[in-house]
Amino acid sequence: MKQIENMLGFRESIKVVDATLRDGGLVNDFFFDDEFVRRLYQANIDAGVDYMEMGYRASKKVFDETKFGKWKFSGDEHIREIVGDNNTPLKLAVMADIGRHDKNDFDECANSPVDLVRVATYIHQMPEAIDMIEDAHKKGYETSCNIMAVSNTQEQDLRVALEMVGQSSVDCIYIVDSFGSIYPEQMARIVDIYSDFSVKYGKKLGIHAHNNQQLAFANTIECCGDGVDWLDGTYMGMGRGAGNCAMELLLGFLKNPKYNVYPVLRFVEQNMVSLKQKGIVWGYDLQYLVTGLLNQHPRTAIQFTKEGRTDYSEFYKETFN
């Protein structure tokens, strides 16, 4: 049993990462206006958040620029329009999604407002992910390796992948519960596996959770108690499908006095309630429970949502087969 006494103290090594623009962007095709982004940036500074993910840096050779907001591509020039030289304690991140990125889109870190490159990869893409990590590392960036869909991965394969990335220059290795299908008790076991390699190679661990079974926050604090240091949250839980660990829950839980939940509450009321009212939909609903329970990608549940369906039992039968 973990020690409750420690819940009144805090661990300096914990870092909170705001992934609202990136995972939330999957809900509205990244059409956040500049004022929203500017306010979110300020809220993160005021709340003591450690990293703000400014979106994906997707390749324009893969995606049509006219079909998405700019935070899908999140160029240095887009970011500078918001943050100038970012003379704040808040560090900035972008995500490179393996197979849909182009490492030539990354300038030297010294020329960029970006501090951290998060490399999202499926386990079968590890060599390309490591190539990207090394490229970003050489350019001077901090890097993380976000191995997606861990719930769908064989433990032996996972151990091979962790050995590979352990030997790389990466700073942090993420557990990513893409399907929102992991229970806290299982999460503790997964952290155990990751820890074998993070300890051996001196890497940090991170957690990125989804809320399909209302467990994103629970899994995040389970990981936190198990020694995982980098914790992803999104304002109001905004993210694909059932969304993510809510930043307001996470900052309410963390005891380091540098964190402050108040700016998060204010940002949500001033900027996100209206998003919901405009019909942007995310968050737990029974179709996401179904795909989470069945350990499947949420794409069918997202389609169910888009079609305005509520015949959950029919969806369960469709999805089960």
Place this chain on the structure above:
Amino acid sequence: MKQIENMLGFRESIKVVDATLRDGGLVNDFFFDDEFVRRLYQANIDAGVDYMEMGYRASKKVFDETKFGKWKFSGDEHIREIVGDNNTPLKLAVMADIGRHDKNDFDECANSPVDLVRVATYIHQMPEAIDMIEDAHKKGYETSCNIMAVSNTQEQDLRVALEMVGQSSVDCIYIVDSFGSIYPEQMARIVDIYSDFSVKYGKKLGIHAHNNQQLAFANTIECCGDGVDWLDGTYMGMGRGAGNCAMELLLGFLKNPKYNVYPVLRFVEQNMVSLKQKGIVWGYDLQYLVTGLLNQHPRTAIQFTKEGRTDYSEFYKETFN
């Protein structure tokens, strides 16, 4: 660490209790129509639920019958209209809320469709609660003692109360996180305290969780892993304020083949989506996070909800002081 291997098996001693009519009734003043209740009863039978709570049995000397639906009073005659003689494996419960009940409203169990009397009490009302437990026990009912607001209770007082109820005829002692303010790690500690007495006196333990911090399900399965046998859920999480552990999540998690999530999904789509559309409001929102975080009764958050407010940051300041 708990043993993940066990997550594929199941414990025969687990009982699932549907509290939709009772805790959900707090949201709509118990105005469920008979067809809703009849279908819920059938869904519970089909889903393999062990107990269905048919509402409160509140005293008509305390509450005005014209202001509430009948499931606040849930007389034997009301219940019989739905279940007849209830020749099914599903057992039925009502809740007696100490100070707002009348033990004379309870006939002998042999004359009643009710199997279980759940006695809800604050810790300072223990003698009256035990009086009610003994009365119900003598009449032939199973009984539980649901000690509310455990997060607001001193451990020394809690141990005294558990010693008192341990010595009573009660069958099951409930942990009730009325304010939704307990984290899973704390829940494990609370189960430890309760277990000292449940083991000593041969009682079952139960968990009734609230979702203020999106932890109702997580806390319920934490308790389940720690040996708590009676697990409360409500369909779609319907319950006061942020609501409860969702039945669909709970039955998705439990592995005993007698449980089936499908009838729950079907009931929700056919009977509860429309409740939400009619404007009946429950479930996680930031005002409930605030009262949960501050370990307060949700009444101010419920009022905030009723007023249609979304100025969460102002509410935080009001509530903090």
